[in-house]
Amino acid sequence: MSWISVEKAKRLEERFGYPKVSQDKSGVVSVEVPKDKFIEFLKFLKEDKEYDFRMFLDLTIIDHGEKEDPRFQGVVILFSPTYQYRIIVKTWALDETLPTLTNLWKGAKWAEREAWDMFGIKFEGHENLVRMLLWETYPYHPLRKDFPLEGIKDTYLPSLNETLRGDSLEGLFNYDRMHTAIPTMEDLEITQKKRMPVKTSQIVLNWGPLHPGTHGTIWFLFDLDGEYVKQCDIIIGQLHRGVEKLGENVNWQQFIPYTDRMDYIAAINENHAYVLAAEKLLGIEIPEKAKWIRTMMAELSRINSHLLWLGTYALDLGALTMFLYTFREREKIMDIIEGISGARFTINYFRIGGVFADLPYGALDAIEHIIKDLPERINDYETLLTRNRIWLSRNKDVCIITEEDVYDYGLTGAVARGSGVPYDIRKIDKYDAYGEVEFDIPVGETGDSYDRYLVRMEEMRQSIRIIQQCVAKLRKMSKNDPYFFQTPDEKKLKVTIDGRGMKLPAGEVYASSDNPRGELGFYIYNKKDGLKAHRMRIRSGAFYNLQVFTKAIIGRPIADAITLLSTIDPVVGETDR
Amino acid sequence: MGVKKVGAKPQTLVEKIFFLDFIKGLKTTIKHLWKKVITVDFPYEVVTPPPRFRGVHGLRTVDGTENPEFDSWVKRLKIKPPEPGETRCIACKFCQAACPVPELFDIQSEKLDVPEDHPHYGLKVMTVFNMDLSKCTFCGLCTQACPTDCIIMTDIYDLSSYTRRNWVLDKDMLTQIANEFASRRRDEKFDQHSQWREDQKLWPEYDKTREKLWDFNMPKLGPNYHDQTA
Numbered sequence: 053m054s055w056i057s058v059e060k061a062k063r064l065e066e067r068f069g070y071p072k073v074s075q076d077k078s079g080v081v082s083v084e085v086p087k088d089k090f091i092e093f094l095k096f097l098k099e100d101k102e103y104d105f106r107m108f109l110d111l112t113i114i115d116h117g118e119k120e121d122p123r124f125q126g127v128v129i130l131f132s133p134t135y136q137y138r139i140i141v142k143t144w145a146l147d148e149t150l151p152t153l154t155n156l157w158k159g160a161k162w163a164e165r166e167a168w169d170m171f172g173i174k175f176e177g178h179e180n181l182v183r184m185l186l187w188e189t190y191p192y193h194p195l196r197k198d199f200p201l202e203g204i205k206d207t208y209l210p211s212l213n214e215t216l217r218g219d220s221l222e223g224l225f226n227y228d229r230m231h232t233a234i235p236t237m238e239d240l241e242i243t244q245k246k247r248m249p250v251k252t253s254q255i256v257l258n259w260g261p262l263h264p265g266t267h268g269t270i271w272f273l274f275d276l277d278g279e280y281v282k283q284c285d286i287i288i289g290q291l292h293r294g295v296e297k298l299g300e301n302v303n304w305q306q307f308i309p310y311t312d313r314m315d316y317i318a319a320i321n322e323n324h325a326y327v328l329a330a331e332k333l334l335g336i337e338i339p340e341k342a343k344w345i346r347t348m349m350a351e352l353s354r355i356n357s358h359l360l361w362l363g364t365y366a367l368d369l370g371a372l373t374m375f376l377y378t379f380r381e382r383e384k385i386m387d388i389i390e391g392i393s394g395a396r397f398t399i400n401y402f403r404i405g406g407v408f409a410d411l412p413y414g415a416l417d418a419i420e421h422i423i424k425d426l427p428e429r430i431n432d433y434e435t436l437l438t439r440n441r442i443w444l445s446r447n448k449d450v451c452i453i454t455e456e457d458v459y460d461y462g463l464t465g466a467v468a469r470g471s472g473v474p475y476d477i478r479k480i481d482k483y484d485a486y487g488e489v490e491f492d493i494p495v496g497e498t499g500d501s502y503d504r505y506l507v508r509m510e511e512m513r514q515s516i517r518i519i520q521q522c523v524a525k526l527r528k529m530s531k532n533d534p535y536f537f538q539t540p541d542e543k544k545l546k547v548t549i550d551g552r553g554m555k556l557p558a559g560e561v562y563a564s565s566d567n568p569r570g571e572l573g574f575y576i577y578n579k580k581d582g583l584k585a586h587r588m589r590i591r592s593g594a595f596y597n598l599q600v601f602t603k604a605i606i607g608r609p610i611a612d613a614i615t616l617l618s619t620i621d622p623v624v625g626e627t628d629r
Numbered sequence: 630m631g632v633k634k635v636g637a638k639p640q641t642l643v644e645k646i647f648f649l650d651f652i653k654g655l656k657t658t659i660k661h662l663w664k665k666v667i668t669v670d671f672p673y674e675v676v677t678p679p680p681r682f683r684g685v686h687g688l689r690t691v692d693g694t695e696n697p698e699f700d701s702w703v704k705r706l707k708i709k710p711p712e713p714g715e716t717r718c719i720a721c722k723f724c725q726a727a728c729p730v731p732e733l734f735d736i737q738s739e740k741l742d743v744p745e746d747h748p749h750y751g752l753k754v755m756t757v758f759n760m761d762l763s764k765c766t767f768c769g770l771c772t773q774a775c776p777t778d779c780i781i782m783t784d785i786y787d788l789s790s791y792t793r794r795n796w797v798l799d800k801d802m803l804t805q806i807a808n809e810f811a812s813r814r815r816d817e818k819f820d821q822h823s824q825w826r827e828d829q830k831l832w833p834e835y836d837k838t839r840e841k842l843w844d845f846n847m848p849k850l851g852p853n854y855h856d857q858t859a
Contacts, residue, residue: 306729309768373658380667383842391831394683394782400768408773412681413857414831414850421848432657439650441640474632492631506635514633531827531854550727550774 054480055081056103056137064103068093078332078561082140090126090143091151097130097139098156105130105139107475108157108462110591111164113145113171114577115197124173126150129562129575129591133459133473136480140562145173152177159461162599170195170296180249185289185628187235188243194297201301203232244273247285251275257610261290265368265614268624270598272613279609284602291628299588304330304404305551307588312398315594315626317360320353320389321567322626323402328483329563329574330404333556336547338484341526341533342406347485348522349392349401350565351515352419355426356385357568358512365505365618366437369446374436381422381429388418404554405537405547416523423516423523430512438506447502451604451616454499461603462596465570467620470507471499477566489521501612504619555581562591569594569623590629594622667841677836678784680817680829683769685785686760687807688800689717689823695777696822702776709741709752716804717779720755724771724780735759758800763793778823783810828858 061073061081071093072084085093097105109129116123124145131138143150150167152175153160164175165184172193175181182188192199209231235243248256252275259265259272266272269290275283295314299307311326312319324346331338359378366374386396392415393401401407437443458468458475468475474493478486494510496503537547548554558580564573570593577587597620604616644650669676678684691711699717703710708719720738725731737757741749771780783806790796798806817833820826831850832839840847852858 302729306727306770309729309766309770312768313766373661377661380844387839387842388831391679391681394679394681394769395767398766398768400770408769409681409825411853412679412829412831413852414848416853417851418831418848425846435657436654439640439644440654441645441650444640490631492633494633494635497634497636503635510633510635526853527855529854531857550723550770552723552726552774 054137055079056132056135056139057081060103061139068096076559076561077335077557078559080140080560080562082142082560084142087143087146087150090141091153091156094128094130094141094153094156097141104132104134107131107133107459108153108159109138109571110462110573110575110589111153111160111167112575112587112589112591113167113173113195114587115171115195116579117197122146124148124171126167126173127575127589128153129573133475138562140560148172149174149176151175154178157460157462158603159463159596159599162595169193172196180247182246183243183289185292187239187289188246189239190233190235194294199297201297205230205232207231207233209234243287247287248273248275248283252282253277259613261287266617267364267622270617270622270624270627274605274610274613276610279611281605281608281610281613284605286598286602288598288624288627291624293629295629296588296590299590300585303551303583304554304556304585305548308402308404309398309400312400313625314590314592314629315567315569315572315623316397317623318353318357318568319397319399320349320401321357321565322572323400324350324484325563325565325567325572326574327402327404328565329561329576330556332563333559333561333576333578334404334545334547335557336405336537336545338406338537339534341410341529342535342537343484344522344525344529345407345411345535346402347489348419348519348526349389349407350484351518351522352385352389353399354568355512355515356382356389358508358515359385361508361568361618361621362433365621368614368618369443371437371443374433377429377433377436381426384422388415388422391415391418403536403549404551405549406535408536408549410531410535411526416526419519420523423519426516427513430509434509438509444502446615447505447619448500449498450501450612451608451619452498452500453600453604457600457603461600463570463600464593465567465597466504466507466511467570467597467600469494470496470504470619472496475571477564477571481564483563483565485522485525486518488525489518491515491518501615501619508621553583555583556585557581564591567593569621569626570597572626592626592629594626595629598622598627665845667844669838669841674838674841676838676842677833678786679832680814680826682784682786683767683782685762685783685788685806686765686771686798686803687781687783687810688758688803689779689781689807689811690714690804691717692811694819694821694823696824699777707752708738709749709754716755716758716800717777718755718758718800719777719779720753721776723774723776727770727774729766729768729770730764733761733764735761755800758803759797760803761797762788763796778819781807781810781818783807784814785810 058075064071065073075081097103109131111128114125122144126143126145128141167173168181169183257274261269261271271287273285274281298310311322315322359382363375363378390396393399453471458471458473472495474495476493491514494507496507539545558578560577562575564571572593573591575589576585579586691713706719722736725734738753739756740753743749
């Protein structure tokens with residue numbers, strides 16, 4: 053589904069001779085090319101009209117282990133907007149170097165920085181290859197297989213231990229006095245200077261990392277001319293917890309609570325993307341009821357997330373009341389989610405194979421109640437904002453993101469749709485019940501902040517439409533229908549709700565879901581059948597969307613930074629992972 | 630593919646001159662001016678958590694509602710058959726195996742020190758069950774892994790304390806939490822076999838505080854599916 057056909061890929065083999073095409077059981081089509089032909093091949097894929105892989109999705113590295121030679125493999129995922137399919141291009145990173153992709157897609161800049169940071173792969177020709185998530189003086193590359201999960205404890209830090217009643221905690225519950233490295237003020241200063249080596253003005257404005265307007269811990273550097281931005285860079289990583297490393301060290305179901313904590317605003321959608329990828333690798337089809345429940349919950353979560361976005365966005369631009377109104381509706385949605393799954397925020401309701409429990413008595417009534425109420429509320433918000441002259445002048449023609457940028461930077465979600473690109477995984481992949489529900493993709497015209505605002509407002513209305521169809525469908529089902537995958541042969545395939553002893557087969561898979569923040573993709577590479585993944589790559593939509601900030605803000609006054617950041621709507625938990 | 634164009638319309642002259650945008654906005658604001666307060670006055674008022682709420686853990690005791698496989702599990706793991714009132718834990722460590730942070734559990738069992746002719750000779754009892762809740766993510770995987778429905782999650786959510794030590798709950802504390810929870814709300818959570826009730830409600834309907842946050846317009850809870858009964 054939505055991968056280039058093998059026949060078409062084989063034609064590449066005939067044409068060039070060197071590519072090796074292979075297809076995994078999960079449907080992923082990958083092409084392996086030698087390193088010296090890598091750029092030439094990618095350039096062909098991008099520019100040839102027959103293939104037309106204009107859109108950059110992701111770049112990552114697989115570490116095959118210390119003993120392997122060659123050890124590191126570069127993986128690039130591309131998408132063709134014309135033909136609506138993807139392809140994976142791989143090459144071996146000999147001598148721990150790869151040629152840079154930034155001349156083809158500007159969006160590869162951050163991905164390459166991250167690959168350098170996490171794996172120590174140098175990209176030849178990259179304009180300023182600095183670390184992405186960690187600080188500049190950090191000596192290790194943590195996603196390498198020889199780096200231990202608990203880190204290298206080389207800093208003496210006794211303050212974590214209990215002191216109020218003496219240091220008397222014993223055994224398991226004591227804390228180690230040695231801690232993994234933490235950055236000092238000097239380290240941060242070096243990091244900041246390396247990020248912006250050439251400055252044009254006297255003052256570089258620091259915004260963040262702890263500023264309410266940044267919606268989390270993002271550290272912006274603005275090089276200003278008067279109040280106009282000439283240069284911009286972003287330092288992220290203050291919330292980096294190594295979720296990818298954790299994904300390679302915990303069992304399959306146990307990873308779901310960690311995905312909750314990435315994009316904590318829309319935890320259900322994070323779970324969704326992960327379970328989709330794992331199910332594709334397992335090659336199972338989940339029960340009908342689970343599909344519809346999941347679709348409904350994912351859309352409920354999308355509304356929840358957009359309500360928070362609307363409230364804080366309006367709050368940042370000075371409309372305080374909006375925040376209170378949206379939080380009132382959000383509270384109701386969270387109340388329903390709490391009743392269904394047991395938690396308001398870190399939900400952990402989905403499982404590989406379905407959901408962990410059926411809907412409780414009365415859940416559909418409460419959801420019906422809220423979707424009857426919501427359209428009226430959204431109209432209320434729109435009367436307050438949409439035609440308001442202050443709102444218009446703060447948003448209209450502010451920070452235009454063009455269609456070209458969308459393909460170059462791999463922008464997804466509402467940011468892409470605001471620029472007029474109808475890129476929606478729900479329509480492309482048709483995962484779960486999205487193939488059977490009717491909804492429209494809202495797209496903007498100019499790609500300014502106002503369009504992104506309108507797109508998200510319309511998205512909420514479309515979500516309500518989807519939920520209505522899900523509720524109607526679920527009403528017709530029986531309470532005895534299964535909500536979790538039933539194994540035909542327990543000995544061959546074990547899928548459990550708690551995840552003990554569950555194995556996923558060898559292979560590779562890339563699956564994604566359309567998050568409120570863009571395309572969240574999970575690339576899982578499994579060397580052999582295992583309880584844990586060999587490589588778990590998380591393609592974060594917010595990470596790539598945030599990258600365009602550094603371009604769209606150029607030439608705009610500093611006040612527009614707030615508007616642009618709010619309409620891009622990143623969540624730091626997901627950008628940093 | 631359904632694509633819907635959204636785009637900006639410029640303000641009309643009439644709108645500009647008569648400040649129609651502001652008047653419309655103010656209308657919405659004034660409409661909300663006469664509404665009742667919807668916030669809950671915590672801690673004087675509290676909302677009762679739903680039955681599925683994932684709060685602080687508890688260890689249940691034997692009270693005659695064990696699931697049918699309980700005896701066979703006790704036999705399989707060579708545990709001393711528990712008397713009523715004793716813990717259901719059989720020290721199988723399934724909870725630890727299912728936990729995303731396994732180091733938060735400290736579970737130990739010991740062989741009973743009895744003479745060879747005693748009926749409990751060679752059997753084990755669970756002696757240590759410590760949980761460090763400062764590491765817990767409250768994901769609920771341990772409760773789903775438990776074969777005897779021993780470890781449960783209660784409706785307690787305020788677990789602040791002055792020292793980190795107080796987050797480490799031992800087996801007596803956990804048992805007490807579960808007993809209190811069972812006497813308070815067992816009928817909502819478990820059926821006669823200690824499994825999840827099929828008719829479990831989205832939230833307890835006796836809780837009147839919740840009405841506030843629903844704008845005094847609560848949905849009426851009914852069956853989800855056509856063959857479901859309350």
